[in-house]
Amino acid sequence: MKILTGNDLKTGAVIWWTGVGWSLNVNDSTDVGEHGAAIIAREEGAQNVFAAYVVDGVKTDEGVRPSHIKERIRALGPTVRPDLTLKPSDPEAVNWVI
Amino acid sequence: MYKYDEYDQQMVDTRVAEFRDQVRRRIAGDLTEDQFKPLRLQNGLYLQLHAYMLRVAVPYGTLNSTQMTLLGDIADKYDRGYGHFTTRQNIQYNWIKLEDTPDILAELATVEMHAIQTSGNCIRNISSDQFAGAAEDEILDPRPYAELLRQWSSFHPEFLVLPRKFKIAVIASETDRAAMRLHDIGIKMVKNDAGEIGAQFYAGGGMGRTPMIAPLIREFVPIHQLITYAEACLRVYNRYGRRDNKYKARIKILVHELGRDEYVRQVEEEFAHLLTQPIEPPLAELERIKAHFVDPAFDAAASDELDLTDPDFRLWVERNTTPHKQPGYIIATVSLKPVGGIPGDATADQIRLMAKLAKDHSFDELRVTHAQNIVFPHVRKSDLYTVWKALDEAGLGTANLDTVGDIIACPGLDYCSLANARSIPVAQKISERFGSARKQAEIGELKLKISGCINACGHHHAGHIGILGVDKKGLENYQLLFGGSEGADTSLARIIGPGFTEDGVVDAIEKATQVYLANKQGEERFLDTYRRIGMEPFKEAIYG
Ligand code: HEM
Numbered sequence: 150m151k152i153l154t155g156n157d158l159k160t161g162a163v164i165w166w167t168g169v170g171w172s173l174n175v176n177d178s179t180d181v182g183e184h185g186a187a188i189i190a191r192e193e194g195a196q197n198v199f200a201a202y203v204v205d206g207v208k209t210d211e212g213v214r215p216s217h218i219k220e221r222i223r224a225l226g227p228t229v230r231p232d233l234t235l236k237p238s239d240p241e242a243v244n245w246v247i
Numbered sequence: 248m249y250k251y252d253e254y255d256q257q258m259v260d261t262r263v264a265e266f267r268d269q270v271r272r273r274i275a276g277d278l279t280e281d282q283f284k285p286l287r288l289q290n291g292l293y294l295q296l297h298a299y300m301l302r303v304a305v306p307y308g309t310l311n312s313t314q315m316t317l318l319g320d321i322a323d324k325y326d327r328g329y330g331h332f333t334t335r336q337n338i339q340y341n342w343i344k345l346e347d348t349p350d351i352l353a354e355l356a357t358v359e360m361h362a363i364q365t366s367g368n369c370i371r372n373i374s375s376d377q378f379a380g381a382a383e384d385e386i387l388d389p390r391p392y393a394e395l396l397r398q399w400s401s402f403h404p405e406f407l408v409l410p411r412k413f414k415i416a417v418i419a420s421e422t423d424r425a426a427m428r429l430h431d432i433g434i435k436m437v438k439n440d441a442g443e444i445g446a447q448f449y450a451g452g453g454m455g456r457t458p459m460i461a462p463l464i465r466e467f468v469p470i471h472q473l474i475t476y477a478e479a480c481l482r483v484y485n486r487y488g489r490r491d492n493k494y495k496a497r498i499k500i501l502v503h504e505l506g507r508d509e510y511v512r513q514v515e516e517e518f519a520h521l522l523t524q525p526i527e528p529p530l531a532e533l534e535r536i537k538a539h540f541v542d543p544a545f546d547a548a549a550s551d552e553l554d555l556t557d558p559d560f561r562l563w564v565e566r567n568t569t570p571h572k573q574p575g576y577i578i579a580t581v582s583l584k585p586v587g588g589i590p591g592d593a594t595a596d597q598i599r600l601m602a603k604l605a606k607d608h609s610f611d612e613l614r615v616t617h618a619q620n621i622v623f624p625h626v627r628k629s630d631l632y633t634v635w636k637a638l639d640e641a642g643l644g645t646a647n648l649d650t651v652g653d654i655i656a657c658p659g660l661d662y663c664s665l666a667n668a669r670s671i672p673v674a675q676k677i678s679e680r681f682g683s684a685r686k687q688a689e690i691g692e693l694k695l696k697i698s699g700c701i702n703a704c705g706h707h708h709a710g711h712i713g714i715l716g717v718d719k720k721g722l723e724n725y726q727l728l729f730g731g732s733e734g735a736d737t738s739l740a741r742i743i744g745p746g747f748t749e750d751g752v753v754d755a756i757e758k759a760t761q762v763y764l765a766n767k768q769g770e771e772r773f774l775d776t777y778r779r780i781g782m783e784p785f786k787e788a789i790y791g
């Protein structure tokens with residue numbers, strides 16, 4: 150599947166396109182198919198996101214995961230600081246990435 | 248320490264006000280990201296893997312306690328409670344919000360700090376010897392000259408859009424502690440036979456994808472021509488540096504392609520021309536600057552004795568301190584590399600504690616080192632135990648300077664959007680594998696440096712052992728390099744063979760240290776043994 154990511158303008162936070170808006174959680178991602186470029190143009194124009202781009206993703210039992218490790222780390226947070234990731238209470242969160 | 252004059256302060260304040268307006272316009276939608284990006288980069292604000300990242304300049308690595316305290320406060324107030332000290336003696340914050348940035352820069356300006364020229368194709372923050380003004384072996388204090396160069400290079404209109412970024416290091420002692428010859432320009436302050444002060448220039452060094460050691464380009468530039476000569480070096484580069492290809496745009500490529508002699512010829516020609524134009528600042532300016540760098544009020548009667556009965560303290564003193572030029576005083580380096588820790592990271596509380604200790608025990612001064620550690624340059628020997636106790640309680644007392652645990656690591660794939668592989672977990676695993684500082688000390692000096700990609704921010708080319716993260720079909724893979732060094736015996740490390748997984752590289756390094764210990768003669772360091780016996784015995788043990 151194709152998923153869309155970018156950053157929130159004011160905070161810089163990594164965000165994911167849900168189909169109707171943007172979420173901090175990659176699990177909320179939706180498959181944008183061929184429409185990535187059009188959504189990016191519209192959403193960047195409306196200042197809802199910046200530096201947006203399309204990445205490959207897969208649907209797993211635990212939710213949507215980007216295919217490439219770089220994007221998985223982007224989605225989770227730094228693997229060396231589990232306390233600062235999306236799942237701060239889960240010390241095993243790193244395994245989610247690798 | 249240098250104190251801003253009204254011009255310095257006004258320039259920085261004006262820039263903050265300008266950027267505040269630019270941020271306002273960006274948030275209001277009047278500037279697109281394409282328009283805004285160069286503006287934010289000029290103010291040190293990057294976009295990294297997870298968020299905006301702010302890089303704050305620490306000129307020649309020198310800080311006072313007020314500045315250091317504020318760095319800690321910023322980490323708490325605007326970031327997530329920590330900062331990352333870098334190999335260029337700067338500090339980076341990883342979780343900065345755009346809307347907060349003008350306020351952060353305004354706070355920094357109140358303590359004479361900024362993030363200007365920490366990005367982009369301009370002359371970056373000038374780095375120097377972390378022991379400047381304290382080292383026993385120094386010819387003179389390099390910082391006034393670094394400061395003069397800072398003033399010359401700040402907002403220099405001709406050099407704000409160079410072919411590529413430009414990094415200068417200034418040292419003034421026989422021992423090079425700043426990797427001077429791996430900079431675009433390396434300057435060593437010297438005295439000639441007549442006792443006059445001058446500058447020895449090296450040009451065209453660098454790391455990145457094409458590492459090069461800078462050749463000597465002039466033995467002696469008289470001190471009253473320092474800026475003019477630097478200007479000539481930059482002009483020739485600015486004119487002929489390869490703007491057509493980003494990967495060939497650094498001065499090292501120009502010097503390499505022209506050849507050292509031809510580059511020198513052109514610089515001399517430009518220099519002769521520039522000497523006819525009065526561009527050199529008056530020597531009075533240098534004298535004004537120098538007055539800010541006089542020695543602190545050392546106590547001539549301070550005792551030179553150290554009580555080393557506590558064995559842990561003794562180990563730390565042996566590893567982490569350096570003789571001071573003033574009897575009764577000592578230079579202490581705080582390792583930001585606890586076993587299993589993240590190299591170069593410090594919490595807000597740790598940053599403030601170091602500030603307080605510097606205020607109470609080091610004449611208010613701290614330094615950041617290119618090995619991502621912090622220095623107290625002037626500690627009275629009789630205070631040293633107190634200082635170490637306080638550090639140790641805060642997790643800052645690790646006695647592993649320059650050992651296998653004192654690893655330089657770039658942010659890598661945990662934070663950096665250019666990375667191919669993670670650097671930090673590799674550093675953590677290695678330091679855990681070698682265990683306690685005491686065990687690390689048995690292996691002695693071993694400089695290990697890790698970069699998460701070919702850009703070499705982690706100096707892997709200059710590591711006795713270097714590690715380079717690469718992307719192997721979507722998986723993290725690590726190349727191992729041996730034999731690099733910075734300083735007087737600068738050499739570039741060479742790849743030993745096929746790459747490894749994360750665990751594989753840790754095993755390989757352990758095997759390499761076993762080969763070293765088995766072959767070591769006398770007082771040889773890892774690097775010396777490697778240079779004597781060559782790569783083969785290591786390859787045999789590692790690849791079998
Ligand atoms: C996280 C954001 C960073 C980015 C985007 C970045 C980018 C780069 C790039 C593109 C180069 C190669 C330049 C060239 O060869 O022309 C480079 C080199 C370098 N960077 Fe970084 N870097 C980052 C962080 C750091 C950090 C954290 C440090 C210090 C630990 C650092 C220190 C250096 C050094 C020492 C070099 C090699 C020296 C040279 O310029 O030849 N950088 N960086």
Ligand code: SF4
Nearest residue numbers: 657663666699700704
């Ligand atoms: S070496 Fe590469 S991965 Fe490491 S900080 Fe520099 S650009 Fe990023």
